[in-house]
Amino acid sequence: MNPTRVAIWDLHPVFDRNIVHRPLNLIALGAALASATVQVTAVWQTVSGFRGPAVHLSQGPFSAAAAVWLALGLLVFLQRRAGRVGPLFLISASFGAIFSCLLPLRGFLELYSLLCALGLLMFPAFLFSFVRAYNERRHWVWPEAAVYVLALVLVPSVAQGLIDNLPNLLWRIGIAFVVACLLGSIAQLLLTFRERLTPAVALQTRALLFGLIAGTTPSAVVYALPVLTTGNTSTSLVWLPVVILVFLLTVGYALLVFELNEADLVVRRTLVYGAVGLLIAGAYGLTWALLSGMSLSSLSLTRGLASLLVILAVIASFPLASSVGRRAVDWLLYGGRSDRWELLQQLSSRLSAVMPPLEVGRLLSTGIVSGLELRGATVFERVGERFVASGDAAGNDDSTAVPMEVADMALGQPASPLLLRHKRPLLPRAKNDLDPRYEFLARLPFVLIIPIVARSRVEMLLCLEAKKAHDGIDADDLNLLAPLMRQANTSLENALLLGDLERKVEELRLAHARIANEQEAERARLARELHDGTSQELSNVITLVSAAKRQIELRDDASQTLDRLQSAAEEAYEGVRRSSHALLPVA
Structure with missing residues (x-):
């Protein structure tokens, strides 16, 4: 299926005057400006030769991670600035970026150590508040301030540990505080599922839970665990930029993926291919570990056999990894197992039977809604010179009736599906410069309009609403619908022939009775x-x-x-x- 794609720029713009009207937004933007200033200062001093070339080499990855951290905070802020979610995440990202960019300079200036400790302890505290406010239902409570007070109390001790590079008890308590805040954020998300959530909020909550778990686990294993158990920071600092980037990638993926029109497609591709990639990496990592323990004489003999075994193991485990990835996709998108192929195949088998035209429309709408997890669907029938909603054969509701000339102009000749995508403009616009052919259909609550053709003309319009969790209908959905719509055309043709035959039989019956x-x-x-x-x-x-x-x-x-x-x-x-x-x- 290759629909005509129409962009409707009617969502709230990214930048507008109201962005600085709320006090919390001003605080968040001030924190971001301060963080950017600290980053620029740290980079300038490093480039100018501050404390030698060793610092210059180590500063690059940390500065890059800090820039990505702050950029992610700004993106989330621009998307969710209307409530508390966006500003709180931007404040957390600002503190995290300060910690990342100053960590290589921690022992050279006391101010840098204090700011680095402040960033390390405050970013998880604000992240905890961000998670509490994520569904915009929980209000801020005074006991929540205890988290910030404890973080501020620990700042001097953690800063002194950074200066001395000798983790003391309070330094370890600070690291434990960071881990506790991250685990508390995960626990808050788990408690959220006890509430009655809309499909969209439930999906976003599952995505954030996935992102936090996937991002927190490597940081806890690589950085926090060695510091808490052995006090060793040198080895963990080598991998810390990578750990930060992994954390930002997973959390940013969870927060921003559903702003994309192809969100479902991105989720399916990344999780399925990610599971397969982890399988391959794990197999080769295990092989390397086994080969590294062998002697040089036996290494050449077993290299080929080991490579062959790895390839066979990966091939054998590919279906399992794909299945795990698909299960993760089902959980993330739908909250449980949802086999779309099976549901649509059942619909296809039911469409193979001959039935009245109205039954064809009803079966299509209910089957596709359940198969693609849509908010709803409406079938418009051809009645005279317009299309009216199924169940309103008399055409009494003029607000939803689609005139024939409007449908012909929007769908074109020959008629093709129409995909309407509501997008967010960068700047406010005086008006939405939408093609007049689509203005009428853009006012209706539909994102995909599919013509069903029989007898060389459009007999029905199948109008699909957005998905329950978000607005996007992606390429995979269109590929699933394409064969189904071809079968629907044939089924409607058979239904109309059946209707003609029933009318002829009725005419003969009436003639015989007469x-x-x-x-x-x-x-x-x-x-x-x-x-x-x-x-x-x-x-x-x-x-x-x-x-x-x-x-x-x-x-x-x-x-x-x-x-x-x-x-x-x-x-x-x-x-x-x-x-x-x-x-x-x-x-």
Whole structure:
């Protein structure tokens, strides 16, 4: 299916005047400006030769991670600035960026150590508040301030540990505080599922939970665990920029992926391919570990065999990894297992049966809504010179009726599907410069309009609403719908032929009933004529013959003739009576 894609720039713009009207937004933007200033200062001093080339080499990855951290905070802020979510995340990202860019300079200036410790302790505290406010239902409470107070109390001790590079007890308590805030954020998300959530909020909550778990686990294993157990920071600092980038990648993916129109497609590709990639990396990592423990003499002999075994293991495990990835996609997108292929195949098998046209539309709308997890669907039938919603065959609701000329202009000739995508402009616009052909359809609550063609003309419009969790309909959805719509065209053609056949049968039945009624009426008329006319005349003849026999003296031959005449008249009278009774309709 290759629909016509139409962009409708009617969402709230990214930048507008109201961005600085809220005090919390101003605080968040101030924190971002301060963080950017610290980053620029740290980079400038490093480039200018501050404390030698060793610092210059180590500063690059940390500065890059800090820049990505702050950029991610700004993106989330611009998307969610209307409530508390966007500003709180930007403040958390600002502190995290300060920690990242100053960590290589921690022992050279006391101010840098204080700022680095402040960033390390405040970013998880604000991240915890961000998670609490994520669904915009929980209000800020005073006990939440204890988190910030504890973070501020620990700042001097953690800063001193950074200066001395000798983790003391309070330094370890600070690292434990960071881990506790991250784990508390995960726990807050788990508690959120106890509430009644809309599909969109539930999807975003699952995505953020996935991102936090995937991002926190490497940081806890690589950085926090060695510091808490052994006090060793040198080895963990080497991998810390990578750990930070992994954290930012997973959290940013969870927060921003559903702003994309192809969100479902991105999720399916990344999780399935990610599971397969992890399988391959794990297999080769295990092989390297096994080969590194062998002697050089046996290494050359086993290298080829080990590579072959790795390839076979990856091939054998590919279906399992794909299945795990698909299960993760189902959980993330739908909250449980949802086999779209199976649901749509069931719909396809049901469409193979011959049914009335209205049943075809009803079956399509209900089947696709459940298969693609849509908010709803409406079928418009062709009635005269417009399309009316199914169930309103009289066309009484003019607000939803689609005029024929509007459908022809929007769908084109030959008719093709129309995909409407509501997008967010960068700057406010005086008006939405939308093609007049699509203005009428853009006012309706539909994102995909599919014409169903039969008898070389559009007989129905299948109008699909957005998904329950977000607005996007992606390329995978269109590929699933393409064969189904071809079958729907054939099914509607058969349904119309069935309708024609039923109408012909009904016409024949009515004609047969009319002929039978006319035949019965004619028989009744003949019966009445025989009974009221001929039988009465014969009765008169018999009466007259009887009277003549009594009034005159007849000879034997005349008497015999009258007797025969009377007998013949009586027989004719009985025959007419039998015929008239036989012609009467059966009660």
